[in-house]
Amino acid sequence: MTSPQPTLDRPASVSRTASRLVRQMRPDRVRLGLIVALAVVGMGAMVTTPALLGAATDTVITGIRRGKVDFGAVATLLVFTGALAALSWLCTVTQGRLIATVVQRLAFRLRERTDTILARLPLSYFDTRPRGDILSRATNDIDNLAQTVQQLANRLLSSLFLFVGSLVMMLRISWLLAAIAVATLPVVLWTTRAIARRSRPQFARQWAATGALNGHLEEVYSGHSLVTAFGRWPQAKTTFNAHNDDLRATSIRAQFYSGLIAPAMTFLGNLNYVLVAVVGGLRVATSSLSIGDMQAFIQYVMQLNQPITTIASLAGQIQSAFASAERVFDLHDAEPQRPDPVRSQRPATVTGAVEFSGVSFRYRKDTPLIENLSLSVRPGRTVAIVGPTGAGKTTLVNLLLRFYELDAGTITVDGVDITAMSRDDLRTRIGMVLQDTWLCGGTIADNIAYGRPGASREEIVAAASAVHADHLIRTMPDGYDTxxxxxxxxxxxxxxxxxxxxxxxxxxxxxxxxxxxTSSVDTRTEMLVQQGMTALRRGRTSFVIAHRLSTISDADVILVMHDGRIVEQGDHHELLAADGAYTRLYRAQSAVSPAG
Known part of the structure; x- marks a missing residue:
């Protein structure tokens, strides 16, 4: 068992992805405005602090030189500094609370949008992609995006205003030192961009590999019994190791490239710091700059480098978040199924008449399956469809249910084209039982009432009795409430x-x-179910797909399909008398049956 390999597409534009994220936050624009205002106030208070401390230092030094220190002035400056620090702390805490709210609301909307998109996607989308990868986009990628956005918003927004405020204060103190401090910024920006361009594709591959690994795990453990029965665990382990090794390798490359940013930024920051310290020390020595101003400037240099350090420390997470965002938006951009008509039609009377007229369909454009098929089914008739695997039996009913759209031709129900009806209206007229059973978590009664949530217990019991399941259910520990x-x-x-x-x-x-x-039902139970089905089919149009011909001998019409065409049709006796494809199928099954 193997999972399809992920498609490693080139990452989308960072600006376009960031723009889409910002648009997703529009419902919280008032909160975003408050966050920005709090950041301005908080960082304004923080930026003022070094200048006040520098003034306090100059006051002490001047007082020492004069032989009398004005401790009252120093105390006033320190109290004011403490008040600003407290204000900055309060703004930061409030801002963090608002950011958490905005980000979690963003994640909520993304999950909600993803759920809506998944409900609108055609069946062909799920048929061509591993379920584990789709689930990974809907869960892991959104969680990764939300966590990273929260960290970035908390740290980068404050750092941005701190950078601007520090630069303004540095220019006020010394334009020469300020010019030296920002001289390395172009090199910093160029280095960051160069490394990021190498790391972003690696993060895209990392999350694609994560989706492939999840797809394999979902496939293996949902088919645990089958894998065990066929002794395929060694092969499953080999496939797991391949996916796991791919994820390890891509993760190492992604983290390595993004990890280069921090050392590069640290080196450039230290170089910058040394230059400022040397030139500033010379200016202090020549009395061109006071010690307090130099002290404040050094603090501003540290604050100026803080956004750079923050970006460096979060570089890997930023690239990872963009990769996750692109995967989520790629899912959101998937082409949905054709919308229902604005003014849908409904049959005047519900009888169950079905007609296929010149129907053509193919899963792949270069591989024909059903070509120019026509079929008319009168109300209340039971139509059995038989034929070899791949003949188009299940495809026929999938087209009736509009799981796929026709390439040509029309299908009508009670005289109305199914494309003119809403899908909900069409599917409420059709009851379907698949070979692969699907149950939801809950009680047995909940599962029976899945198609009619408001059904009474009496109606649920009556339905179970009709298929001879009532006695079986009552033998369970809690009966219908099991x-x-x-x-x-x-x-x-x-x-x-x-x-x-x-x-x-x-x-x-x-x-x-x-x-x-009835393929999964034992012989005795099958007989009971067949009796219930016979009673249920009375007065209803039924399409029965079966491999065991003994189960459909009483059908009104039997269609024998081959390569998407109806090669024979008639009732059981007519087809046997024709001595054609149906007869060969019947004899083949009789030859391998216990009685044969």
Missing amino acids: VIDDEGDSLSAGERQLITIARAFLIDPAILVLDEA
Whole structure:
């Protein structure tokens, strides 16, 4: 078992991704305005502090030279400094609370949008991508994005205003030292950009590899019994090791490249600091600059370098966050299924008449499957569809349910083109039971009532009785209130199938689709279910897909499909008399049956 490899596309534009993130925050623009205001006030208070401390130092030095220190003035400056520090702390705490609120609301909207998008995507999207990768985008990538945005907002926003304020104060003290301090900034920006251009593709590959690994794990552990039964754990382990090794290698490369930023920034910052200290010391020695101003300037240099240090320390997370954002937005940009008509049509009467007219469909443009198929099914008729694997049996009912769109032709239900109906209206008329059972976490009653959440207990019991599941359910510990997980591991395959059949019965559809519905049921239970199905099919149009021909011998019409075409049709006796494809299938099954 292997998971498809992720597509390692070139990362999208950083500016475009950042712009989309900002647009996602528009509902919180008032909070964002408060965050900016608090950052301005808080950083303004912090920027003023070194100047006050420098003034206090100059006051002490001047007083020592004169033989009398004005401790009252020094105390006033220090108290004012403490008050500004307290104000800065209060602004920072309040700002952090608002940032946490904005970011979590952003994550909430992204998850909500993702859920909406997933509900609108066509089945073909999920058929061509590993489920684990899709889940990783909807969970891991959004969580990674939210955590990183919160850290960045907390640190970078304050650092930005601190940078501007410090630069203004440095220019006020000495334009020469300020020029020296900012001289290395172009080199810093160029170095950061050069390293980031190498690290961003690696982070994109890292998250793609994470999705591939999750897809493999989801596949293996959801099919745990199958992997064990066929002894495929060594192969599964080999595949896991390959994905894990790929993730390790891409993570190392991503972290290595992003990790180069911090040492480079530290080196340039230290070089900058040394130049300022040397030139500033000479100016103090020549009395061109006071000791207090030099002290304040050194603090401003440290504050000026803080945003650079912050970017360097968060470089890896920033690149990782952009990679996650691009994966989330790539999912959001996936082409949705064709929208329902603005003014949908509904059949005047519900009888269950179905007609296929010149229907053509192919999964791949270069591989024809169904070509120019026409079929008319009168209300209340049972149509069985048989044929070899890949003949198009399941595809036919998938087209009826509009899981896929036609390439050509039309399908009508009670005289109305299904493309003119809303999908919800169409699908509420159709009950479907698949070969692969699907149960949700909850009680057995909840699962039976999944298609009709408001169904009464009496209606649920009646549906279960119709498929002869009532006695079986009552033998369970809590009867209809027995809680099962989403895999239904506590139930046998036949028991799970009976519950899904009862679920279809409960919605009382005009059209039934039974896709190998009894394949997982034992012989005795199958006989009971067949009796229930016979009663249920009375008065309803039914499409029955089956491999065991003995289960559809009473069908009104049997369609024999091959390569997307109907090669034979008629009832059981007519097809046997024709001695064609159906007869060959029937004889082949009879030859391998116990009675054969």
